[in-house]
């Protein structure tokens with residue numbers, strides 16, 4: 001049985017004050033979450049605050065990006081080992097905003113995935129197609145290409161210590177969620193593709209859905225057999241919405 005996981009991706013949002021009240025509310029209500037592991041990914045500068053507030057709770061934390069390099073002369077970058085220093089469990093790699101706004105290639109994302117694992121962080125590898133790619137019937141090819149870049153560099157067994165998030169780019173921040181059937185179809189494709197190489201890894205792999213998940217649509221998404229939770233953007237900034245989503249996990 002795969003454990004459900006719900007991760008909040010705060011993106012470039014938050015302040016010391018708003019983070020405090022959000023995390024306090026999550027902590028106060030954590031008892032209402034029965035079936036999901038929960039984690040939040042605040043901006044780097046708030047990782048220490050997350051650590052202070054979440055240490056010794058069941059809520060994990062992680063970062064939204066890392067460098068593909070070892071520590072050194074890379075102005076403005078953060079190394080995987082630094083995230084470990086701040087108690088991070090997870091790091092998101094290959095989010096579509098990084099791929100599309102900051103030009104991260106599949107190969108670069110795979111290098112970040114490798115760096116995360118070498119520091120014993122759990123990478124949350126985001127994959128997903130643009131609207132025009134879906135309309136051109138390229139959805140499976142895109143997801144396969146993004147996945148293969150990691151498998152080619154690190155081997156299929158490396159996925160055993162990772163999480164995958166399927167996030168159709170057209171559903172991110174748009175209010176347009178994939179239907180449960182659309183999401184399930186891609187999740188099953190991803191699991192099937194990995195199963196061709198290692199059935200055990202595929203069976204145990206947590207595959208999250210992301211893209212306009214809200215309290216009102218989480219339950220129907222999470223009933224799908226290959227959806228193991230969610231990567232939540234906008235709705236993770238509101239404690240009640242995020243808690244409702246976590247409560248919806250199987």
Ligand code: PGA
Pocket residue numbers: 009167171172173174175210211212213231232233234235
């Ligand atoms: P959203 O973002 O929930 O605001 O659509 C999801 C994500 O980008 O991870």
